[in-house]
Structures are given as structure tokens and as C-alpha cells.
Amino acid sequence: MTERIREFLRNRREDGPCVVVDLDVVRDNYHAFAHSLPDTRVFYAVKANPAPEILNLLAELGSSFDCASVAEIEMVLATGAGADRISFGNTIKKERDIARAFELGVRLFAVDCEAEVEKIARSAPGSRVFCRILCDGAGADWPLSRKFGCAPEMAPRVLELAHRLGLAAYGISFHVGSQQGNVDAWDSALGSAAAIFHDMAERGIQLSMVNMGGGFPAKYLKEMPGVPAYGEAIFRSLTRHFGNRLPETIIEPGRGMVGNAGLIEAEVVLISRKSDDDEVRWVYLDIGKFNGLAETMDEAIRYPILTDKDSDRKTPCVLAGPTCDSVDVLYEKTPYELPVSLAIGDKVLIEACGAYTTTYSSVAFNGFSPLASYVI
Amino acid sequence: MTERIREFLRNRREDGPCVVVDLDVVRDNYHAFAHSLPDTRVFYAVKANPAPEILNLLAELGSSFDCASVAEIEMVLATGAGADRISFGNTIKKERDIARAFELGVRLFAVDCEAEVEKIARSAPGSRVFCRILCDGAGADWPLSRKFGCAPEMAPRVLELAHRLGLAAYGISFHVGSQQGNVDAWDSALGSAAAIFHDMAERGIQLSMVNMGGGFPAKYLKEMPGVPAYGEAIFRSLTRHFGNRLPETIIEPGRGMVGNAGLIEAEVVLISRKSDDDEVRWVYLDIGKFNGLAETMDEAIRYPILTDKDSDRKTPCVLAGPTCDSVDVLYEKTPYELPVSLAIGDKVLIEACGAYTTTYSSVAFNGFSPLASYVI
Incomplete structure (x- = not known):
């Protein structure tokens, strides 16, 4: 969570979940790679996040690009970088x-x-x-x-x-x-x-x-x-x-270049229990596997989640997305500890979401929009 | 595979994979439900396939609608069906x-x-x-x-x-x-x-x-x-x-209403072996988990696949999608039997793809377009 992202979210008026990527972090990451492996050329894996602002910045910094498709090649060329900086x-x-x-x-x-x-x-x-x-x-x-x-x-x-x-x-x-x-x-x-x-x-x-x-x-x-x-x-x-x-x-x-540069803001839609003796709360967010968090598949990637109430006592929660799809559950095998005071309507911040979130979104599963993305 | 779909594909000029849904099959399915449970109201699960042509047909036939979101509610209302036919x-x-x-x-x-x-x-x-x-x-x-x-x-x-x-x-x-x-x-x-x-x-x-x-x-x-x-x-x-x-x-x-009404046409992009003594071929299609076949997750749904060479001898293949994502593999735990004569560039037909394919597609993962959809 950078100060620039905090400021952006404070002023954002649109509704719904979004990811915000801070280009300053991408720049720092590029330099870290360039300095740590000075004789190695960096080919950014475009698939991780093909936002034009990211591609423009990296082109300017001298990066080359690893592309997965003709569409990605065209996006890189649109930055003005030459084709000699592209690997298919x-x-x-x-x-x-x-x-x-x-x-x-x-x-x-x-x-x-x-x-x-x-x-x-x-x-x-x-x-x-x-x-x-x-x-x-x-x-x-x-x-x-x-x-x-x-x-x-x-x-x-x-x-x-x-x-x-x-x-x-x-x-x-x-x-x-x-x-x-x-x-x-x-x-x-x-x-x-x-x-x-x-x-x-x-x-x-x-x-x-x-x-x-x-x-x-x-x-x-x-x-x-x-x-x-x-x-x-x-x-x-x-x-x-x-x-x-x-x-x-x-x-x-890819992930190493943009992962920690992005943060998702989401909203708690519902908190419930499945039965009276259930110790685990179910917390449903307005983001899930089909509009940004696909990499929670098999609970492989475990994102840090921040709330305004993190100093309160925490208890285990199953975390799930908003769709009517039963596989749209983020963390269940290993429940996620969230504050007992967390309430419906609260915002949560999901860190390190700069990679593999925007393009993984489904076009409109259950009628939900793809993840909104801002690059600042 | 219906004659109408066969005819449509024969005349299609666009490139890339697509799903084609035959409304005649949807109509038959609606009647089958209506006749088999005559005192039960049918609420079509819009999330299975929200194509306007499908919603229009079902509205005309008298169906009601199960909606997962406001966007789906608006799609149903756009058919002219009244809100009294909608369940949120x-x-x-x-x-x-x-x-x-x-x-x-x-x-x-x-x-x-x-x-x-x-x-x-x-x-x-x-x-x-x-x-x-x-x-x-x-x-x-x-x-x-x-x-x-x-x-x-x-x-x-x-x-x-x-x-x-x-x-x-x-x-x-x-x-x-x-x-x-x-x-x-x-x-x-x-x-x-x-x-x-x-x-x-x-x-x-x-x-x-x-x-x-x-x-x-x-x-x-x-x-x-x-x-x-x-x-x-x-x-x-x-x-x-x-x-x-x-x-x-x-x-x-949802699936029961439109699943068997749709067929995907895809293309073989590559056929290879991982090592010389590998008995299983890898067959890569231009469609995978991220542009239509999300329900192959854990190999849960096993689609029937037709080729022009199905009378030839068949041997086991791992079937995978076109993206640079290693989880974009369709069938591996239980390999799929495909003709030995199958070649790069051949078309394959994947049956029963009318449900949970179009909207599950990612917006642009790896730069690949969402699944093209035709309703005829």
C-alpha cells in the first residue's frame, strides 16, 4: 500500500472493486532487476499485466518484452519499442x-x-x-x-x-x-x-x-x-x-515486476454462518475467482488482506466471491483470520494484486463486470 | 451437432474458435422441462448463457428467469418479460x-x-x-x-x-x-x-x-x-x-437448458511429445481454460470431441489450451483418446458447450480474445 494508491482511493468515486497499480513501484522493480543482474536483458512478461501505462514505462526504461500472442506484440509495438525488443x-x-x-x-x-x-x-x-x-x-x-x-x-x-x-x-x-x-x-x-x-x-x-x-x-x-x-x-x-x-x-x-505494485480495493457484501454451531464465518466479497482473483485457485496464492479494523481480535473466516458459482471460494481449506468487528459494507484492501488479475477476469460471468483497473 | 450448426460453420469466414448455439435445441429443452414437470415454473438460470437470442426465445416460450446480478435482471427485462418473471x-x-x-x-x-x-x-x-x-x-x-x-x-x-x-x-x-x-x-x-x-x-x-x-x-x-x-x-x-x-x-x-445446444469449433495449434519415449501426445488447441473451457477445471466436465478422422486408430493425448499458463491444461489426469492422424491445423468440434463457456472467458488473458459466440 503506497501513499499514492491511498490518495487515489480516497478520491475515487466509482462503485465496485478495482485494482490500482503504482508505476513508481514498477520502476523500482525494474531497476532492482537491472542492477541485480546487470549483464542480463529484462524481457517483461506482458501477460502478467498488459496495461499500456506499464508497457510505456518499461519501454522507456529500456526493458524488452516477452509476448504470448500477436495481440501482446501489437501492444508492445504501440509503445514505440522496436520489434528487436520482443520475444514471441x-x-x-x-x-x-x-x-x-x-x-x-x-x-x-x-x-x-x-x-x-x-x-x-x-x-x-x-x-x-x-x-x-x-x-x-x-x-x-x-x-x-x-x-x-x-x-x-x-x-x-x-x-x-x-x-x-x-x-x-x-x-x-x-x-x-x-x-x-x-x-x-x-x-x-x-x-x-x-x-x-x-x-x-x-x-x-x-x-x-x-x-x-x-x-x-x-x-x-x-x-x-x-x-x-x-x-x-x-x-x-x-x-x-x-x-x-x-x-x-x-x-x-512478470509477477516479480508488477505483483507488489498493485492493490485491490473490494467490499464486504455479506457475512454469515452456515449453522448455529459454526465457528467459522463466511465472508463474501464483491471480488472473487472470476473477476480478478483467479490465482486463489487451489489456494495457491495467499494475498495479504488489510482492513480498517486489523487491531481488533481476529477469528477464522472462509472467504468467497460474489458469483452464484460454488467454486468461487477464495480461502476455505486454510481459513483466513479477519477481525470480529468486520461488517457488511466495509472495504478491504488486497495487496500484491498487480499481476495476473486484470486480464484473468471473466468477460461477464454472472453479469459481473471485469475488474476495473487504474494505473497511476 | 445439428444440421443447422454444421451449415453455419461451413459458411463461417472469421478466424478463431467459436461457440454456435442452436435455438431449436433450446426450444426442445424448454418443452421437455415444461412437459416433464407440468405444474412447475421454469426459471432459466441466466448465468449459464445470457445471449440475448436465448433470453428472447425463452421469454417468448413463457419461461421465467433466475438472475445472479442486476446486469442479468436488466438483460431479462430487455426481452420484454415482466419483472414478475424474475427471481434474484x-x-x-x-x-x-x-x-x-x-x-x-x-x-x-x-x-x-x-x-x-x-x-x-x-x-x-x-x-x-x-x-x-x-x-x-x-x-x-x-x-x-x-x-x-x-x-x-x-x-x-x-x-x-x-x-x-x-x-x-x-x-x-x-x-x-x-x-x-x-x-x-x-x-x-x-x-x-x-x-x-x-x-x-x-x-x-x-x-x-x-x-x-x-x-x-x-x-x-x-x-x-x-x-x-x-x-x-x-x-x-x-x-x-x-x-x-x-x-x-x-x-x-441452466446447463440442462442450453448445454447440449452449443458446439465449439476449435483448431489444433500444435501436436508434440515431451520426450522420445513419451507415449502420450500433447495436443494444443486454440481454446482452453481461459477462453471458454473453464469447466474442465479438475477435469470435472469431460466434453465429447469430434474430428474428421474419428474412424482412425486413437491413442491417448494430453489436451491443452493456447496460453502461456501452465494450468491451462484440459485433460491430463485422464488423457483423451484422439486419432493418430490428427494434424496441426485440423478442426475439432467440442460438443455440449452451450452452457458456462461464453461468459466464463477471460477478457484478454495472454492477449487472446474471449470466445466468439453465435446463436442461430
Whole structure:
């Protein structure tokens, strides 16, 4: 909660829940990444929050951008940043979207299989491709599935095909899992990357780049290491595995760049008990899984929540959203402690909501509007 | 897949996934409910699919409407249907939304606790309220949480308070769980409702109505009983518990009304394997959890999928969506059998997608558009 956000909310007249993002915090975060990993290029993961004001600021600061779709590429280009600052980082692309990105000037593409390489060779000839490898994601609060990446032993064949088809076999990428609390989580993947560099060199192909992905955490309720600790650990691992021939490196912070810059203001709609002997209150907010808080899925992300009554005694509550959908429950397995004096109509402030809230909103589920967003 | 939908898709020129809803099927479903439960009023659950064409048709056929929000109430009124055909069925309502609904003419409201009764007494004086009770949801493919409803033994106090505050204590509601495969699932809740009717009568208050909710299934991969079987079982239970003094009854089909009326056409974006010895292919579509198929969450709803190559041999596939989000995987725990000849660029048809697809779409997650929708 920054003073600028507090001031903004004091003056806001519109009704309904909203997220407010403070650009000063985004700026600080960008500098923290740039300083902690001075030889690494920052590619902001646009999907975390594509608000134009955020993209404009980051473009101005010199950031590059990791895009998941043609629409995101167009949003980045609208800032005036050149296409040379864009990576089309989605490993799953329609061939006509690859062609469109190429037409827009994009020359850096992610792949994780031979079929994707073939599409790029046909529709974005001569481009650079990096191959994403699987990574176990241990230590992450939002561990990734096997959806992206191939087994490391498959990567050389994928990259060799790229080379054979006239593309630049450019490097390796991986992702250690979102909201990664272990600063050493990058080590084993960097080891795999170095082995692939070695293997490719033996085939006569020099890889150049390691894309170390995202995973940098926002601070929710649990304490997390700061960006400098990640920078140091990653640099140690890079030198351990690559010696004094360090590759070009990229990181793709999304949550780590904007997560702590945003705050959601919501309202208590109802407080009730399910039966007379129920010790847990049900607290219903005007925001839930379908209009901003999708990342409470499986209670993975546990947001800090502030009220005006936090000095009062607290008791456990189930926290739920406003829709008629029974899965629209935020915290139930581990109830949330809220003040006994909390009342219907009270405002609550949900911290660290700058990432993965606005675009995750449903268009109109149950007739509720998507989350209103202000960037200040 | 109806002939009308087939014809529509043959002529469609736009790119990207879409859902097509055939109004003839909705009409048939409405008649099936109306005929199978002739003395029960049908309140269509607008949240299942609020497309204006669907609301217009149902209004014309004489349906009433279960609304989750003021926006849904306004959509129903836009059809020309009177407010006397609307139930504000969400138990979680802001008091200013109750006031707005009252202003629009709505006089029927759901409650499940005393605090909600107090809001309605203040902002919708004299209205009818029904109290939702908890129900175990056994037998449902999408069982409901404890989010809505109170313990049956609390209901008389809630309704007595309504009566004391000048509201009409009108009845009881419950929901047996969405996609309910057991036609007898209504029996025990109807027993609870009858007991509450009896208890209230002893307090000198005559309840009038039982709202038997939704839960009527769409046919996905698993066979389900037809509407007549539900009608017969429900009628048996009603007479068992209420004898010859049957209450006024309501049902709220949503999925059962529109689920099988809609079909999604999607495209195969990529097919790959994660490693050389992987027997399971990964098939990525241009539709996933965030642009229409949210109900694949926990693989709860298993949609039938058709391809042009279904006569070929089939092998297990993990099915995933197009976003860079690792949870955007549709079927993995139980892989989906798809033809070995399936290729990138092929169209697939996903059946029974008329309910809970369009409005569940995210506004723009990863830059992907919400699901395009056509009602024919």
C-alpha cells in the first residue's frame, strides 16, 4: 500500500472493486532487476499485466518484452519499442500468428518441438529460436506443469533441425516455476543448459543465449527473498556451469515486476454462518475467482488482506466471491483470520494484486463486470 | 451437432474458435422441462448463457428467469418479460443492488442468513423471500461447496425474521449439485423442505413455494437420464413428502437448458511429445481454460470431441489450451483418446458447450480474445 494508491482511493468515486497499480513501484522493480543482474536483458512478461501505462514505462526504461500472442506484440509495438525488443515466448503458436509476428518485425521465437521449428522455418525464415526445456519446478508456489518444454535430451535435435532449416539455433530457455521461493532453483536448469551448449558445440553449432524465464516472486503473506539474492545465486550458477564463457542471458519477470505494485480495493457484501454451531464465518466479497482473483485457485496464492479494523481480535473466516458459482471460494481449506468487528459494507484492501488479475477476469460471468483497473 | 450448426460453420469466414448455439435445441429443452414437470415454473438460470437470442426465445416460450446480478435482471427485462418473471437468486447481494432490483420491479429474492433478510427488508420492503438450505450434492459431477445455503435447522429462524420484518416468508430452495446424474437426488432435500414447511406452519407462517434449483445435466461423454426421468422422480418425491398439499414449485435449469445446444469449433495449434519415449501426445488447441473451457477445471466436465478422422486408430493425448499458463491444461489426469492422424491445423468440434463457456472467458488473458459466440 503506497501513499499514492491511498490518495487515489480516497478520491475515487466509482462503485465496485478495482485494482490500482503504482508505476513508481514498477520502476523500482525494474531497476532492482537491472542492477541485480546487470549483464542480463529484462524481457517483461506482458501477460502478467498488459496495461499500456506499464508497457510505456518499461519501454522507456529500456526493458524488452516477452509476448504470448500477436495481440501482446501489437501492444508492445504501440509503445514505440522496436520489434528487436520482443520475444514471441509462447511455444504454442498458430503458423499464421508466426507469420504475422514476422511481418511485424519479430525475429526471436520459442519452440519446444520439431513441429514448431518447421512452422517458424516456413513463416519466419532466418529467425532466432530458443528451445524450452522441462524443469521440475520444485520450490515454487505455483509450480508449472509439463505443458511447456521438452526433455533436455530432446533439445539438441530440435535445435539442430532449426539450424538445418536455416534458422539461428540461438539458445535454451526454461522456467523454474512461478513464485519460486528458492533462489538456487535456477542451478540445475542452468546445468542442463550448459550441457546442451556443449552438445551443440560438438555438432558444430554455437548457441548464444540462455533465457532463464520468470519465477521471481511477489511478496504475498509468506516472506520471500529479495531480487538481489536471486541475482547473486543466479550469477553463481551461471559461472559454475559456464565458467568464463558466460552466455547472453535473458530473464522474464512478470509477477516479480508488477505483483507488489498493485492493490485491490473490494467490499464486504455479506457475512454469515452456515449453522448455529459454526465457528467459522463466511465472508463474501464483491471480488472473487472470476473477476480478478483467479490465482486463489487451489489456494495457491495467499494475498495479504488489510482492513480498517486489523487491531481488533481476529477469528477464522472462509472467504468467497460474489458469483452464484460454488467454486468461487477464495480461502476455505486454510481459513483466513479477519477481525470480529468486520461488517457488511466495509472495504478491504488486497495487496500484491498487480499481476495476473486484470486480464484473468471473466468477460461477464454472472453479469459481473471485469475488474476495473487504474494505473497511476 | 445439428444440421443447422454444421451449415453455419461451413459458411463461417472469421478466424478463431467459436461457440454456435442452436435455438431449436433450446426450444426442445424448454418443452421437455415444461412437459416433464407440468405444474412447475421454469426459471432459466441466466448465468449459464445470457445471449440475448436465448433470453428472447425463452421469454417468448413463457419461461421465467433466475438472475445472479442486476446486469442479468436488466438483460431479462430487455426481452420484454415482466419483472414478475424474475427471481434474484443470488444469496449474496449488495444492498444497493437489492434496491436497484426492487426499483426495476423484482419482488422475489433468495436469502440464506439473517443479515441478507435485513437488507431485503430495508431495500425491497414487502418482497417474497425464499431461504436456501444446504444439500450434500452427492451424485453430482460438479458438486457444490457449502458456499450457498444454511443448515436446514437454521432456515425457520431466517424465515421467521423475514416475516417479522414485513417480508413474505415464501419458501425454501436448494440445489442438488450441478450435472446431477442421480434422478433421486432431490428426495432428501424435498424431505427437509417439507419439514421446514411443517415447522413454519406451527409458528403460524404458511410457506408457499419450493425452489428445486438446477442440477439437470447436459449429455457430455457419460450417459445421463433424460428430463422425463427427472420429472417423474421429482414428482414422486414431492408427493411422498408433501402428500396432497403440493407446494408451488420452481426449477432453475441452466446447463440442462442450453448445454447440449452449443458446439465449439476449435483448431489444433500444435501436436508434440515431451520426450522420445513419451507415449502420450500433447495436443494444443486454440481454446482452453481461459477462453471458454473453464469447466474442465479438475477435469470435472469431460466434453465429447469430434474430428474428421474419428474412424482412425486413437491413442491417448494430453489436451491443452493456447496460453502461456501452465494450468491451462484440459485433460491430463485422464488423457483423451484422439486419432493418430490428427494434424496441426485440423478442426475439432467440442460438443455440449452451450452452457458456462461464453461468459466464463477471460477478457484478454495472454492477449487472446474471449470466445466468439453465435446463436442461430
